[in-house]
Amino acid sequence: MEAAMKAKAANPFAIEQQSPLSRFVLGLADDALVLSHRLSQWCSKAPYLEEDIALSNVALDYIGRARMFYQYAAEIEGKGRNEDDLAYLRDERQYTNLLIHELPKGDFAFTMVRQFLVDVFYNMYLEKLVSSTDLTVAAVAAKAVKETRYHLKRSELWITQLSQGTDESRQRILRALDELKDFTGELFEVLDWEAQLVKTGVAVDRSILQAPWDAHVQKLLAASAIDYQDSKLQIRGGRNGIHTEHLGQMLCEMQYLQRSYPKMNW
Amino acid sequence: MIKNTESLAKVIPTLHPVYAERVNFRNNSDCATLWQVLDSVFDPELPGVTLWDLGVLQNVTHQNQNDDNSNQKNQLITVVITPTYSGCPAVDAMSEDAIKALNDAGYAKVVVKVVLAPAWSTDMISPAGKEQLKALQIAPPRQDNRIDCPVCHSSDSQLLSEFGSTACKAMYRCNDCLEIFDYFKKL
Numbered sequence: 001m002e003a004a005m006k007a008k009a010a011n012p013f014a015i016e017q018q019s020p021l022s023r024f025v026l027g028l029a030d031d032a033l034v035l036s037h038r039l040s041q042w043c044s045k046a047p048y049l050e051e052d053i054a055l056s057n058v059a060l061d062y063i064g065r066a067r068m069f070y071q072y073a074a075e076i077e078g079k080g081r082n083e084d085d086l087a088y089l090r091d092e093r094q095y096t097n098l099l100i101h102e103l104p105k106g107d108f109a110f111t112m113v114r115q116f117l118v119d120v121f122y123n124m125y126l127e128k129l130v131s132s133t134d135l136t137v138a139a140v141a142a143k144a145v146k147e148t149r150y151h152l153k154r155s156e157l158w159i160t161q162l163s164q165g166t167d168e169s170r171q172r173i174l175r176a177l178d179e180l181k182d183f184t185g186e187l188f189e190v191l192d193w194e195a196q197l198v199k200t201g202v203a204v205d206r207s208i209l210q211a212p213w214d215a216h217v218q219k220l221l222a223a224s225a226i227d228y229q230d231s232k233l234q235i236r237g238g239r240n241g242i243h244t245e246h247l248g249q250m251l252c253e254m255q256y257l258q259r260s261y262p263k264m265n266w
Numbered sequence: 267m268i269k270n271t272e273s274l275a276k277v278i279p280t281l282h283p284v285y286a287e288r289v290n291f292r293n294n295s296d297c298a299t300l301w302q303v304l305d306s307v308f309d310p311e312l313p314g315v316t317l318w319d320l321g322v323l324q325n326v327t328h329q330n331q332n333d334d335n336s337n338q339k340n341q342l343i344t345v346v347i348t349p350t351y352s353g354c355p356a357v358d359a360m361s362e363d364a365i366k367a368l369n370d371a372g373y374a375k376v377v378v379k380v381v382l383a384p385a386w387s388t389d390m391i392s393p394a395g396k397e398q399l400k401a402l403q404i405a406p407p408r409q410d411n412r413i414d415c416p417v418c419h420s421s422d423s424q425l426l427s428e429f430g431s432t433a434c435k436a437m438y439r440c441n442d443c444l445e446i447f448d449y450f451k452k453l
Binding site: 050051053054057058059060061062063064065067068135136138139140142143144146147150153154 | 349351352353354355381382383385386387426428429430431432433437451453
């Protein structure tokens with residue numbers, strides 16, 4: 001046990017060893033990569049061709065966002081790891097994405113409900129992150145916010161369409177909302193090390209976004225006669241490397257090639 | 267090329283201020299030859315649309331600002347580009363093409379720097395670039411948000427999908443001639 005503790009303390013890549021800025025940027029990168037991978041799992045399997053292309057394009061926007069954050073995270077860390085090492089050679093416990101991003105893609109309704117919930121969040125969050133005192137973070141946010149506005153237009157349309165569609169489509173939307181609402185609280189939780197960054201203007205106080213987020217989500221759903229209330233049960237842990245069972249399975253698949261054939265290139 | 271854009275700026279009073287600023291920046295640069303060489307580099311998926319036209323090419327500089335033209339060939343040339351969309355896979359091809367063009371023109375040492383700020387926007391596209399998009403049957407973004415069919419020029423069209431063949435395009439169908447066309451999304 002003691003030896004294990006020592007080994008942990010000696011690991012320079014352990015989450016606790018990272019600086020607040022490093023943890024912050026890596027967390028944002030992980031959010032984007034994990035969601036991008038979930039979206040990309042629709043490629044060739046979407047309900048129809050245009051939707052297949054659209055989901056893949058949204059995935060591409062997120063992978064671009066992830067790359068920009070990973071490149072910066074690697075630079076801050078300064079320990080010789082590059083963006084690919086960070087994406088392909090870290091274990092589940094080293095991934096610090098918020099849990100909502102890692103849930104399996106589910107059916108189309110689930111994917112679009114998740115997308116809608118995070119799109120509303122990112123529209124508010126990135127809008128503020130554009131003013132970060134860290135110029136690289138601000139520049140990535142400025143790029144991502146434009147894309148995210150477009151994503152929201154599309155996901156809102158789908159939520160309305162499916163909610164007011166057939167009994168089947170409405171049931172699926174309701175089921176997805178029911179599953180996802182336990183994972184939205186984490187979006188607004190500011191951790192201690194993040195609070196330090198909020199003080200210096202690098203990070204955004206996410207807790208103040210909860211009320212406007214609730215209002216936006218409730219209003220859109222109310223138009224389809226759906227009453228949305230935040231869940232009292234909130235599952236947390238992503239930023240500390242504590243995940244649902246699904247992330248490990250996803251990483252197995254995503255990292256397979258680099259793990260089996262290290263340093264393999266296209 | 268520079269002369270062309272200059273005269274366009276005078277003829278068309280609606281020239282977008284963001285693009286006008288780019289033209290101004292380019293005209294004040296002391297690397298006119300380098301800009302001209304790069305005018306032969308096209309977007310890999312939009313034939314005829316140069317990196318300059320698309321707004322991807324932001325700057326080109328040589329190491330020592332005081333040297334005369336003949337010595338520039340041995341200097342380190344830095345090309346600065348900004349990607350259209352974050353995940354745009356064309357960035358690598360654009361970088362390679364820019365390096366190749368400058369190498370072919372005799373500049374041996376070239377690096378490409380990809381910057382995120384200023385964030386790319388469709389306002390950076392040149393008037394010539396928009397014309398070329400039309401020629402490729404892609405409806406260019408307009409300041410008044412109208413979407414004209416590039417085939418029959420009707421403004422009566424409907425959205426088929428928010429995303430087209432690439433991240434920067436959406437798919438529309440013309441209600442008059444029924445042609446399906448790509449629209450270069452306003453960003």
